[in-house]
Amino acid sequence: MPIKFPFSRRRPGPTDAWTKCPDCEQQVFNRQLERNHRVCPHCGHNFRMSIGERIDLLLDEGSFVERDAGLESVDPLGFFDQKPYPDRLEAARVKTGLREAAVWGTGSVSGRRVAIGLFDFRFMGGSMGSVVGEKIARCFEAALVERIPAVIVSASGGARMQEGTLSLLQLAKTTAPLVRLDAAGVPFISILTDPTTGGVLASFASLGDVILAEPKALIGFAGARVASGTVGEELPEGFQTAEFLLEHGLVDLVVPRAELRVTLGRLLALLPPAAVEEGWDDDERRWGPIGVLSGIAEKLGGAVSETVGLDVEGEPTAGNGRSPERAAEQTLERER
Amino acid sequence: MTELVSSSQAPSAEQADAAWQRVQRARHPERPRTLDLVPRIFDDFVELHGDRLFREDPAIVGGPALLEGRPVMVIGHQKGNDTDSNIFRNFGSAHPEGFRKAQRLMRLADKLGLPVITFLDTAGAFPGPAAEERGQAEAIASSIKLMTGLQVPVVAVVLGEGGSGGALAIGVGDEVLALENSVYSVISPEGCASILWRSPEAAPIAAAAMRMTAEDQHELGIVDSIIDEPGEGAHTDPGATATAIKAALLASLARISRLDTETLLATRYARLRGIGVYRESDVGPRAALDEPSLRRRIGRLLHLPGVPRRPRWSEIWPSGDDNNDSERGA
Numbered sequence: 001m002p003i004k005f006p007f008s009r010r011r012p013g014p015t016d017a018w019t020k021c022p023d024c025e026q027q028v029f030n031r032q033l034e035r036n037h038r039v040c041p042h043c044g045h046n047f048r049m050s051i052g053e054r055i056d057l058l059l060d061e062g063s064f065v066e067r068d069a070g071l072e073s074v075d076p077l078g079f080f081d082q083k084p085y086p087d088r089l090e091a092a093r094v095k096t097g098l099r100e101a102a103v104w105g106t107g108s109v110s111g112r113r114v115a116i117g118l119f120d121f122r123f124m125g126g127s128m129g130s131v132v133g134e135k136i137a138r139c140f141e142a143a144l145v146e147r148i149p150a151v152i153v154s155a156s157g158g159a160r161m162q163e164g165t166l167s168l169l170q171l172a173k174t175t176a177p178l179v180r181l182d183a184a185g186v187p188f189i190s191i192l193t194d195p196t197t198g199g200v201l202a203s204f205a206s207l208g209d210v211i212l213a214e215p216k217a218l219i220g221f222a223g224a225r226v227a228s229g230t231v232g233e234e235l236p237e238g239f240q241t242a243e244f245l246l247e248h249g250l251v252d253l254v255v256p257r258a259e260l261r262v263t264l265g266r267l268l269a270l271l272p273p274a275a276v277e278e279g280w281d282d283d284e285r286r287w288g289p290i291g292v293l294s295g296i297a298e299k300l301g302g303a304v305s306e307t308v309g310l311d312v313e314g315e316p317t318a319g320n321g322r323s324p325e326r327a328a329e330q331t332l333e334r335e336r
Numbered sequence: 337m338t339e340l341v342s343s344s345q346a347p348s349a350e351q352a353d354a355a356w357q358r359v360q361r362a363r364h365p366e367r368p369r370t371l372d373l374v375p376r377i378f379d380d381f382v383e384l385h386g387d388r389l390f391r392e393d394p395a396i397v398g399g400p401a402l403l404e405g406r407p408v409m410v411i412g413h414q415k416g417n418d419t420d421s422n423i424f425r426n427f428g429s430a431h432p433e434g435f436r437k438a439q440r441l442m443r444l445a446d447k448l449g450l451p452v453i454t455f456l457d458t459a460g461a462f463p464g465p466a467a468e469e470r471g472q473a474e475a476i477a478s479s480i481k482l483m484t485g486l487q488v489p490v491v492a493v494v495l496g497e498g499g500s501g502g503a504l505a506i507g508v509g510d511e512v513l514a515l516e517n518s519v520y521s522v523i524s525p526e527g528c529a530s531i532l533w534r535s536p537e538a539a540p541i542a543a544a545a546m547r548m549t550a551e552d553q554h555e556l557g558i559v560d561s562i563i564d565e566p567g568e569g570a571h572t573d574p575g576a577t578a579t580a581i582k583a584a585l586l587a588s589l590a591r592i593s594r595l596d597t598e599t600l601l602a603t604r605y606a607r608l609r610g611i612g613v614y615r616e617s618d619v620g621p622r623a624a625l626d627e628p629s630l631r632r633r634i635g636r637l638l639h640l641p642g643v644p645r646r647p648r649w650s651e652i653w654p655s656g657d658d659n660n661d662s663e664r665g666a
């Protein structure tokens with residue numbers, strides 16, 4: 001059901017046909033940059049992407065449906081620094097055409113349905129306040145209810161100072177649903193893009209079952225300036241880059257942007273949600289939670305089915321259990 | 337959306353002074369620390385050490401203790417009382433191994449069914465290169481996640497400074513208590529002032545703007561109850577402070593322990609999920625509006641390659657000209 005976007009804006013006319021690459025200082029045609037997924041054709045520098053460009057990069061055409069677009073920030077503290085927080089919000093809305101720094105919705109990657117959340121760093125540094133936290137939490141909860149993988153593409157400076165500890169507690173709010181995803185056997189893939197720091201990295205973004213990062217992306221807990229300034233230590237080469245994190249065992253893969261969609265698709269195929277026993281409830285439009293091993297699902301509420309078993313002797317049998325592929329197939333069938 | 341422009345104002349000089357006084361008390365060099373209070377609150381306590389992975393981090397302490405004859409697990413940040421002990425304790429700023437030690441102790445508590453009691457007193461997690469190399473963000477994130485799912489009662493007490501992610505890493509509780517002169521914030525007032533006021537001297541104003549006092553945190557619903565301090569502050573009478581904390585802990589545990597595990601976890605989840613203030617208008621799921629441009633219409637008719645069937649989301653949310661943003665988070 002397509003709906004008009006009252007708050008979005010159409011692409012303005014190109015104010016400048018060229019962009020200077022901050023890395024190699026070459027001039028790049030804007031059209032060329034767009035065609036090349038905003039990667040510099042000369043040196044491979046990754047320009048930041050808008051949420052719209054990310055959706056086009058990662059998801060099947062026409063598959064994305066935005067959810068909870070009506071969430072809006074308010075000013076719970078009456079925060080005023082150089083200017084009031086509501087003014088900063090309004091300026092960010094005008095600049096980006098977004099209502100907030102994050103968007104979530106459902107879509108598909110190579111035909112596999114996912115719940116996906118995405119950040120835009122241009123909206124107040126991609127900072128996480130009440131609304132961003134709420135969107136991420138709802139994205140995880142939708143993944144849980146539908147038993148589809150969750151994917152978050154982060155680009156954030158951290159928690160939003162203008163909402164004080166309400167922002168800090170979003171770290172816990174966005175992390176709590178992950179315990180339920182674990183218990184239910186639903187995967188979460190975290191994609192870290194330039195830059196991902198502070199409270200977003202210190203919560204869900206670091207807790208992906210698989211963590212992907214874009215080349216040379218700045219990823220760290222504290223800003224590099226803080227890290228060296230506070231301690232007066234010499235910073236190691238390539239400190240807080242995606243490659244640095246890979247070397248230190250903190251991310252799984254550094255994936256060039258051109259390969260990101262394919263890599264994500266392969267991972268989603270290899271890591272489908274855990275098989276569940278027959279129990280699709282058409283009225284509820286969801287699978288009942290499973291109580292394998294941990295029993296945590298049971299404690300978190302909801303009806304719990306018997307322990308799942310796979311027939312190890314021969315073909316997976318209906319009634320006792322299903323193979324993961326069969327479960328994925330059936331899930332896809334349901335959605336068609 | 338102009339109605340969102342509220343009547344927010346810059347904090348007054350009086351408000352800044354009052355907030356700053358609280359910050360100073362919370363940071364008072366003689367303020368009782370976790371290890372000063374633990375022997376006064378608990379009948380027995382054995383400190384356990386090490387994260388079993390890398391090293392012992394003295395910035396976080398913990399171990400089993402007896403509270404009115406009942407075993408509990410105690411975990412807290414530990415600042416020093418003088419220069420030497422502060423250097424040893426890294427001023428209460430933990431490395432990843434401190435949070436991993438805390439996790440290890442929480443898992444033990446979970447295994448044995450011991451309530452977890454945590455004491456928050458840190459300026460923040462340590463931001464140095466070594467901490468980054470060993471996964472500071474992951475350590476904090478994992479600690480938070482573990483606490484949200486512990487199947488035992490958890491009570492967090494803010495003793496002094498509740499500094500950002502390093503505090504929250506051991507601060508997710510079924511109830512959060514705070515000493516009267518404690519503070520709790522998303523970033524240090526100095527850090528906030530440097531970024532938003534471009535001057536660390538604006539720290540008192542930032543402290544007031546962030547509403548970081550225990551009283552404000554109580555109003556915002558982050559803190560459940562405030563523990564009164566004796567006289568001019570906890571440092572004037574650590575014994576009386578400990579007595580007050582003990583009474584608050586017992587009352588809190590009495591409330592939480594009544595809940596069965598299922599209710600406990602559901603209540604904790606609901607509490608965390610409910611944090612945040614926002615407005616929500618009813619907008620249904622939105623797909624991109626299929627309002628084909630001339631290019632797309634012609635492209636479709638002639639089946640031209642490279643012409644998308646539907647509007648692309650990058651047309652709706654494009655990149656802007658400027659990708660630099662001085663605004664940031666913490």
Ligand SMILES: [Zn+2]
Nearest residue numbers: 021024040043
């Ligand atoms: Zn370049």
